[in-house]
Amino acid sequence: MAGAPNQASLVERLVFRGTRIAALVILVVLVAPMIVIVPLSLTSGTLLIYPLPGLSGRWYEEFFTERLWVQATWNSVLIAVPTTVLATTLGTFAALGLNRLRSRLVPAVAVFLITPLIVPVIIYAVSAFYFYSRLGIVGTYPGLIFGHTALAIPFVVVTVNATLKNFDANLLRAALVLGATPRQAFARVTLPLILPGVLSGGLFAFITSFDELILTLFVASPEQRTLPRQLWSGVQETINPTIAAAAVVLMLVSVLVMLLAEWLRRQGRRIQGKQ
Amino acid sequence: MERADRRRELVGWLLVAPSLLFMAFFFAVPIGAFLLRSVDNTDLVGAMPRTMAEIGGWNGQDLPDESLFMALGEDFTALPDITAAASLGRRLNHNLTGYRSLVMRTFTGLRRHEGPLGREALIAIDKRWSDPAHWRVIQQERSWLTPLYLLASLDLERGPEGIRTIPPERRLFVDLLVRTAWISIAVTLLCLVLGFPLAYVMASSGPRLSSWMLVLVLLPFWTSLLVRTTAWIVLLQRNGLVNQVLERLGLIDAPLTLIYNRLGVYIAMTHVLLPFLVLPLYSVMKGVGGDLTRAAAGLGAPPSTVFRRVYLPQVMPGIIAGCSLVFVLALGYYITPALVGGPRDQMIAHFIAYFTSTSVNWGMAASLAGILLLMVVVLYAALARLVGLDRLKAR
Structure with missing residues (x-):
């Protein structure tokens, strides 16, 4: 009686300790590939190997001056910004509408609007190539913007919808009772409260387009080469440090967007928490 | 109101x-x-309207009669240009190898041909027109819809006595489907084995530590899959860091081939998909209080029993959700296997892309896409059902 519980707790402790160590190792492996590539992009040599012969910014210089990479960066921005605006507008309207509707069709509509999250992108990409070429928009900026927007809308709908679920409808009723017109109530009460949700939806839309590769592979012509598209051909040709620099730039954009989204989430909680 | x-x-x-x-x-x-496009046959039927109208009456055994030869000759002469002939040849070649050259030779032969069209003229241009097998293909494909591609993507074909499997040396797609499913299952299991302890420790740590760990899981989650795959290529290459470290430690004498093979695919895909398992599992585990496990332990259950009988059932919805998500996402993967896999490690998405851009066979591309979509939709529907049922039970 005296020995058994002790033994059990020793095993238990060992298992617990082992699990913690395993988790730590897994966490390190999860992040390591992205950390390891950062110093490599700063190498003064021409190979992506450790130990570094020295540090230098030459590969970033190449990234920011070489025509192909500069053009690719511009293209990514030129496509991601309109996509963000379009997807955020359409998605926010849709989320507001879904929240208003009492129709029995609402679940079906909601599922339809998030299907791009379910359908494998490769299927959408080849379908878009097939259908957009009939519309004459393969190899054009609008073709890519529309294509990316369809992929981005679900993220906006989901994010804004989540914000609206937490939204206290009494505030809107109070504004209306106090004599605000519906338009005023929307502009002064609803909008400020859901704004953090709308903006983080926009961030999702931006990063969806900025990182998108598969649709771009099929719908873009060389003229619309985006950063991921350029990185894709770079990786298949030669692995050189410019590629590492490009990867780090893409990663930094993602980290920035992630931090902004997290900040917005906290802002949103604070604003809604005040009620 | x-x-x-x-x-x-x-x-x-x-x-x-x-x-x-x-x-x-x-x-x-x-x-x-x-x-x-997976069942569409309009290109073929539209290109040979006269033949298609006639051929239904042929018995399929003897040499067709003069009027059918005439119809075919007229259809071929009516083709606008050599591109149309080439695409017709390519289309019929999907049914029977060699048809492309038959069509091209007949098309160019008829252009030079003078005098009446018909049996004699066509057989003079190419003797294969005297073989009923070539006519049977056209007869079989006379409808606006064709099962050809869907059958082909399951290594099946239509024979004289109905549907049959194709000869073993030409089989490809069942193997591809099995490979796709197997890679997805393996990646799912790897994610579960790695993700479970991670999610568990995250959920059982204090709020500060756990939010830091969450940030470290979200970081790869937000980073593009292409960037992460690129990082793995850099790490796993012949003189990459992993090989360097293993050599330095004296574990290996010569660099291992860690990439452009199945191992590379498993490593990179598991890394890319791990957050999709950890995040849902973590949120379920966080919701599970310690009351029940403590109660079970207090009543004398040994830790392994507590884990198996009390903890595991409570977090099962998270395991199911995470595993299904990883599995379904893995099924459609394209970029990662393309970059870190060898030719024998490509999944179904690779062939959809191949048939779209390299061999321009819309029928096959669409059939494979249809099969992939069907698998994904069925799995999602099953998951929704399962999670829905679970909710009912909880109530």
Whole structure:
């Protein structure tokens, strides 16, 4: 009686300790590939190997001056910004509408609007190539913007919808009772409260387009080469440090967007928490 | 009041309509139109209208009679240019190898041919027209819809006595489907084995530590899959860091081949998909209080029993959700296997891309896409059902 519980707790402790160590190792492996590539992009040599012969910014210089990479960066921005605006507008309207509707069709509509999250992108990409070429928009900026927007809308709908679920409808009723017109109530009460949700939806839309590769592979012509598209051909040709620099730039954009989204989430909680 | 309600609904629909129309036009309709190509036979039937009208009456055994030869000759002469002939040849070649050259030779032969069209003329141009097998192909494909591609993507074909499997040396796609499923299962299991302890420790740590760990999981989650795959290529290459470290430690003498093979695919895909398992599992584990496990332990259950009988059932919804998500995402993977896999490690998505851009065979591309989509939709439906049932039980 005296020995058994002790033994059990020793095993238990060992298992617990082992699990913690395993988790730590897994966490390190999860992040390591992205950390390891950062110093490599700063190498003064021409190979992506450790130990570094020295540090230098030459590969970033190449990234920011070489025509192909500069053009690719511009293209990514030129496509991601309109996509963000379009997807955020359409998605926010849709989320507001879904929240208003009492129709029995609402679940079906909601599922339809998030299907791009379910359908494998490769299927959408080849379908878009097939259908957009009939519309004459393969190899054009609008073709890519529309294509990316369809992929981005679900993220906006989901994010804004989540914000609206937490939204206290009494505030809107109070504004209306106090004599605000519906338009005023929307502009002064609803909008400020859901704004953090709308903006983080926009961030999702931006990063969806900025990182998108598969649709771009099929719908873009060389003229619309985006950063991921350029990185894709770079990786298949030669692995050189410019590629590492490009990867780090893409990663930094993602980290920035992630931090902004997290900040917005906290802002949103604070604003809604005040009620 | 009723009028206000109706107005409310109207405004709601007006708000939803732009997205709905946009998604229908730029997403749903393209996919629908593309998937229809898997059974579409209009290119063939449209190119040979006279032959297709005649051939239904042929018995399929003897040499066709003069009028059918005439019809075929007229159809071939009516082809606008050599490109049309080439695409007709390519189309018929999907049914029977060698048809491409037959069509091309007949097309160019008829251009030079003078005098009456018909049996004699066509057989003079190419003797294969005296073989009923070539006519049977046309007879078989006379409908506007064809099962050819869907059957072919399951290594099946239509023979004289119905559907049969194709000869073993030409089989490819069942193997591909099995490989795709197997890689996805292996990656799912790897993610579960790695993700479970991680999610568990995250959920059982203090709020500060756990939010830091969450940031470290979210970081790869937000980073593009292409960037992460690139990082793995750098790490796993012949003189990459992993090989360097292993050599330095004296574990290996010569660099291992860690990439452009199945191992590379498993490593990179597991890394890319791990957050999709950890995040849902973590959120379920966080919701599970320690009350029940403590109660079970207090009542004398040994830790392994507590884990198996009390803890595991409580977190099962998270395991199911995470595993299904990883599995379904893995099924459609394209970029990662393309970059870190060898030719024998490519999954179904690779062949969809191949048939679209390299061999331009819309029928095969659409059939494989249809099969992939069917698998994904069935799995999601099953998951929704399962999670739905679970909720019912909880109530």
